[in-house]
Amino acid sequence: MAPTLKVETLSQDAAKVAIEACEAKARSMGIPMNIAVTDSATHLLAFSRMDGAKITSISIAIDKAFTASGHRIGTHLYKEAVWPGGPAFGIGNSNGNRFTTIGGGLPVLGRNKEILGAIGCSTGTPAQDQEVAQAGIDALQKLLQSTRAKL
Template sequence: MAKLTTPSENLSLPGAKLAIAAAEAKAAEIGVPMNIAVVDASTHLLHFSRMPGAKITSISIAIDKAFTAAGHRQGTHLYKEAVWPGGAAYGLGNTNGGRFTTFGGGLPILNAKGEVVGGIGASTGTPVQDQQVVQAGVDALNKAFKGEGSLKAKL
C-alpha cells in the first residue's frame, strides 16, 4: 500500500484520502453531510470531498479552514476570543485575501515527529460539529502514522 508520507515528510494523497474517509464516517455518524478538505504543508489543496447534501456555500469555507490550520499551524477554534473587537488578533480574519478562518472546524495535521504536514477543514454543520469531523480525520492519521490498529496494513 502507498505510504502516507513521502521521504520529505509531506502528506501524500493516500494519507489525505484516509483522513477524509474517517472524517466522512464521523459526519455520517452525527448525521451532518460535510464538505471536507485536506491541504499539504504549503496550504495547497490535496484532496476534497463534498458529501451529498453538504452546503454548496461551505465548499470554500472547508478549504479555507484547512488553509488556516496548516498555514498558521494551529486549530481554527483557538482564535474565538482573540478576534473580537479589542482582542489581540482583531481583524485577523481579513488577512490572506479573507481566507483566514477564525472559527472551529480546521486542524493542522502533524506527522509522527510532530511536524505540520498539512491541514484538514470541514464545513456545513456548527463549528462544534465541524470540529468533531476534522478531529476524526486527524485521529485516523495519527494512528496510521504510528502504525497502530487495523490501519497498519495501509501504510
C-alpha cells in the same frame, strides 16, 4: 548550515484516509460535510462534498484547512483573540480574506510536532465540524504510527 530543507507533507493516499474517516464520522452524526485536506504548504490535496452538504460551506472548509495548515493551530483557538480589541482582531482580512477563525480546521502534526497538513470541515456547527475533522486526524495519526512501526 544546510542550504535546503526537507519538508514532510501528507501524501494523496493519506488525504484519502482522512476523507474516508471524516465522511464516516459525518454519516454517523447525520450531518453531510464538505471536507478539505491540505498539505504542509496549505495547498489542497483532496476535497469531498457529501450529498446534502451546504454549497456555501465549500470554500469555508477549504479555508479552514488552509488556516490550520498555514498557522499550525486549530481554527477554534482564535475565538477570543479576534474580537474587537483582541490581539488578532482583523486577522480574517489577511491572506486574501482566506484566514478563518471558525472552528472546524485542525492541523495534522508529525512526530516532532511539524506540520504535515490540515483538515477543514464545514456544514454543521463549528463544534460538529471540528468533531468530524478530529476523526480524520485520529485516522491519520493511526496511519502515521503504523508506518513508523514498520520503519
